Amino acid sequence: MRFLTIRRLATLLIAPLTLWFVPAPAALAQEGTRTPVQIVALDECDPTTFNLNIGADFCKNVALGSATTFDALFAEAKAKNPDPAWDFEPDKVTIKKGTPLIVVDQGGEPHTFTEVAKFGGGFIGDLNGGQATVPECAGGFKNLAVARTRILQGSQLQVTGLSEGEHLFECCIHPWMRVTVDVVE
Numbered sequence: 239m240r241f242l243t244i245r246r247l248a249t250l251l252i253a254p255l256t257l258w259f260v261p262a263p264a265a266l267a268q269e270g271t272r273t274p275v276q277i278v279a280l281d282e283c284d285p286t287t288f289n290l291n292i293g294a295d296f297c298k299n300v301a302l303g304s305a306t307t308f309d310a311l312f313a314e315a316k317a318k319n320p321d322p323a324w325d326f327e328p329d330k331v332t333i334k335k336g337t338p339l340i341v342v343d344q345g346g347e348p349h350t351f352t353e354v355a356k357f358g359g360g361f362i363g364d365l366n367g368g369q370a371t372v373p374e375c376a377g378g379f380k381n382l383a384v385a386r387t388r389i390l391q392g393s394q395l396q397v398t399g400l401s402e403g404e405h406l407f408e409c410c411i412h413p414w415m416r417v418t419v420d421v422v423e
């Protein structure tokens with residue numbers, strides 16, 4: 239009898255508290271319940287030549303006849319005709335403020351998704367096609383700010399909290415991989 243009374247009392251006390259702390263639906267929408275927008279990073283690195291030059295297991299691409307060799311990638315970049323298979327898709331997105339971006343590396347090698355003030359060169363001079371390294375990519379992965387924007391093959395990076403306006407992102411390794419994000423209210 240006494241036990242029941244306490245339980246009923248507890249229910250009476252706790253139920254209103256629970257209701258009190260449930261956020262309003264409008265507040266939830268502001269705090270990251272928007273459906274994320276996906277961007278994919280693509281490349282067609284040739285595992286044999288990339289791993290010979292850089293190290294075992296660097297390129298994990300499942301190349302189905304469309305791979306680009308290590309030397310060809312550098313030659314194309316030098317000729318200012320960078321390989322279009324190294325690409326972020328889509329190139330331009332418009333999102334509502336509060337929408338997370340999820341960048342998925344579906345290619346075979348690492349990339350970065352680094353916000354820059356102006357598009358330009360990355361941290362590997364021979365891939366820059368003559369463009370100067372942008373300050374945001376300087377130092378490569380020794381620069382923690384660059385390292386934390388790295389996306390390994392098969393993994394993803396989430397970008398949140400972008401302010402209203404235009405944001406530019408590029409890969410600091412393959413700087414022709416570029417995305418413009420427009421954030422609107």
Ligand SMILES: [Cu+2]
Binds near residue numbers: 324348409411412415
């Ligand atoms: Cu890249």
